[in-house]
Structure formats: C-alpha cells, structure tokens
C-alpha cells in the first residue's frame with residue numbers, strides 16, 4: 001500500500017512543484033531508496049519537462065519516476081499504482097474554483113485518495129480568505145476520508161521566508177490566525193527559508209556542486225520532519 005501525499009494550496013507560486021520534486025528525490029535516494037512515483041497532474045507539466053533534461057545528465061542518482069495523469073487516468077490506475085509504489089506524490093492541477101461545489105473540483109477529487117495534504121505558505125502569496133476557502137474544502141474531504149476509516153492529515157509549512165519584509169510579517173499573522181481558527185499544524189515553527197537556491201525543482205539542481213551546503217542542510221532538516229509526519233500514522 002502506497003502512502004499518497006499531495007502538496008497543494010489555493011494560490012500559485014508557493015513552491016508546490018519544487019517541493020514535490022525534492023521530496024520525491026529524497027525518498028528515492030539513499031538512505032531511503034523507496035519506490036516513488038511523482039504524479040504531475042498540472043496541465044503545464046512543469047516537472048515532466050524539467051525531468052526529461054535531468055535524467056540524461058546525472059549519474060549515480062536514482063531517478064524517481066514521474067508521469068502525467070489527469071484525474072480520470074489517476075482514478076483508473078490508482079489500484080495498480082498503490083501496489084507498485086511505496087509513495088505516490090501528487091502535484092495537483094489548478095486552483096480551487098470557489099464557484100463550484102467541493103466534490104466537482106479536480107483538486108478535491110485527488111484529495112479523496114490522499115493520506116496527507118501539505119500546504120505551502122510563502123510570503124507575498126496569500127490572503128487569509130483564500131487559504132480558508134481551501135482549508136474548508138480540505139476539511140470536508142478529511143471527513144469523507146474518516147467516514148471510510150482513513151484520514152487526510154493536513155499540515156502547513158513555510159517556504160522562502162526571510163523575516164525581513166512586510167510580506168514576511170503578514171505571513172506570520174496569517175499563520176497565527178490559521179492556528180487559532182483551525183488548530184492547523186505547522187512544520188518547523190521556527191520560521192526560516194528551507195532552501196536558498198533557485199530552480200530547485202530538478203534532480204540536478206539538488207545534486208550539482210554549486211547548490212549550497214546551507215540549502216542542503218535546510219532541506220534535510222525540513223525533510224526529516226516531513227518524513228516523521230508521513231511515517232507516524
């Protein structure tokens with residue numbers, strides 16, 4: 001049985017694709033060497049495009065597999081994938097359409113299969129209202145999962161935080177509100193940027209020499225916490 005993990009949010013650009021790639025990478029390589037499938041369900045297929053270049057250049061690194069699947073293909077294949085892989089990580093499509101009911105959204109259809117939802121928060125990216133819309137839908141899905149004897153664990157995490165700008169301060173306020181209102185759990189409450197380099201959404205960027213030690217350290221710290229959350233339940 002695979003653990004199914006989604007990194008999703010309401011607003012774009014907070015690091016979904018980056019994080020799912022890095023997580024897939026870390027899980028597939030030493031010391032873990034898990035069987036990992038990354039499902040790129042984003043119509044832009046940004047991960048798949050980057051990966052085609054990567055795989056040719058890097059030796060000695062186990063590539064995680066990445067495929068594009070829309071929700072219909074995913075629903076058709078999930079039974080088999082669930083047996084084949086230990087982890088299925090999903091970069092979900094699109095944003096919530098607040099005019100549609102929860103059960104008609106593509107992202108919610110994926111969430112119905114997920115054990116974990118990780119929500120990235122980046123400074124300058126959020127207004128609390130849109131996050132709340134997204135969370136409300138996620139909590140509805142959690143109920144559905146629970147009624148089937150499963151769960152959807154929801155965890156927030158902070159990306160690209162420097163504590164220098166007004167945006168950073170707004171983000172701190174938003175997080176405090178969400179913690180009060182929804183008792184939402186956040187990873188690594190001491191805020192910091194977990195990775196300090198650009199274009200981290202490829203296998204090469206993380207393993208190539210010029211990616212900084214600090215970035216690697218920050219990421220492994222973040223990843224250790226992530227791994228514990230995902231494997232405690």
Ligand SMILES: Nc1ncnc2c1ncn2[C@@H]1O[C@H](COP(=O)(O)OP(=O)(O)OP(=O)(O)O)[C@@H](O)[C@H]1O
Nearest residue numbers: 012013014015016017018160195196197198199200
């Ligand atoms: N920790 C990080 N350190 C440095 N740069 C980052 C980090 N996380 C993301 N980025 C950069 O921020 C930009 C947006 O990240 P990414 O594409 O992963 O977001 P996304 O949520 O997938 O966006 P979209 O909604 O467009 O799919 C990219 O240029 C990425 O390289």
Ligand SMILES: [Mg+2]
Nearest residue numbers: 016017042046
């Ligand atoms: Mg993306």
